[in-house]
Amino acid sequence: MSTVRATVRAFALAFALAAGAVQAAPATYRYDTTHSQIVFSIDHNGFSRPFGRLHIAKGWLRFDPDDWSRSATELDIDLASLDMGDEEWNKAVLGRAYLDGAGSRYAHFVSTAVERKDAGSGVLRGQLTLRGVTREVELPFTVNRNGNTIYGLHTVAGFSARTTLDRNDFGITATPNSIGRTVTVWLELEAILDSDKPGNGKSDDTGKTDKEMP
Numbered sequence: 459m460s461t462v463r464a465t466v467r468a469f470a471l472a473f474a475l476a477a478g479a480v481q482a483a484p485a486t487y488r489y490d491t492t493h494s495q496i497v498f499s500i501d502h503n504g505f506s507r508p509f510g511r512l513h514i515a516k517g518w519l520r521f522d523p524d525d526w527s528r529s530a531t532e533l534d535i536d537l538a539s540l541d542m543g544d545e546e547w548n549k550a551v552l553g554r555a556y557l558d559g560a561g562s563r564y565a566h567f568v569s570t571a572v573e574r575k576d577a578g579s580g581v582l583r584g585q586l587t588l589r590g591v592t593r594e595v596e597l598p599f600t601v602n603r604n605g606n607t608i609y610g611l612h613t614v615a616g617f618s619a620r621t622t623l624d625r626n627d628f629g630i631t632a633t634p635n636s637i638g639r640t641v642t643v644w645l646e647l648e649a650i651l652d653s654d655k656p657g658n659g660k661s662d663d664t665g666k667t668d669k670e671m672p
Contacts, residue, residue: 484522484529487615487649489514494647496535500625501638510551513539515564519649521615523604526574531582535565555632558589567595582619588628597621597645613651620644 496512517533537559542548552559569584575598582597599619606613623641625631 484520486652487519487521488652489517489519489533490614490648490650491515494649495645497644497646499642500640503636507638507642508542511539511541512537514647515539518652519615521604521649523601526572526580529572530569531584532568533566535567537563537565556630562589570594586623589630591628593627595621595623599645613653615649615651617647617649618645619647 491514494514496514497509498512499507499509501507512535515534515536517531519531520529522528537552537557540548540552540557540559542551551557554561566587567584569582571583572580573583574580579598579600582599584595584597585592586595597619598621599617602616602618604613604615621643623643624639625637625641626639
């Protein structure tokens with residue numbers, strides 16, 4: 459009889475551990491493409507460091523607030539969304555000599571590791587593919603907030619990140635005497651919990667949302 463009790467206890471413990479593992483699984487989010495933006499800056503002949511802006515086309519995020527190493531993300535950046543503040547300048551930067559938006563419209567990022575540094579910040583490591591060239595990148599980031607929106611419409615995880623890239627690493631070598639090599643990149647990201655269904659301002663399957671009240 460004691461053997462039966464021990465076996466029952468073992469099965470009960472295994473079931474409890476399995477149930478706990480399911481409950482502790484990282485939550486899955488979709489990027490809110492309205493409220494997520496990427497801004498970059500590069501030297502222009504020593505006179506200034508103009509800014510450009512890009513939008514995320516789509517992407518997903520798995521985030522475990524208790525164990526960041528179990529988190530991961532993948533996203534596409536729409537180069538056609540480029541805004542340099544001038545239409546002709548946009549066309550020039552999207553040309554083959556620079557971003558080559560016609561040849562490779564989307565830049566792609568997929569994470570390989572997430573390391574937590576302290577209570578609110580960490581480092582995201584992954585591979586960025588731009589113009590068909592893939593390079594390893596690191597993005598130090600901050601978790602801004604993970605919770606319900608002010609109207610309770612959905613659950614959002616918000617992050618800020620910053621990194622620098624060498625444009626030569628991606629084959630962008632044109633006009634070296636006029637345009638700097640180092641590109642500073644800022645990311646402001648919001649992602650909506652996948653269980654929040656479309657309607658009432660909640661996310662659809664692309665991560666877009668109905669706009670909330672101001």
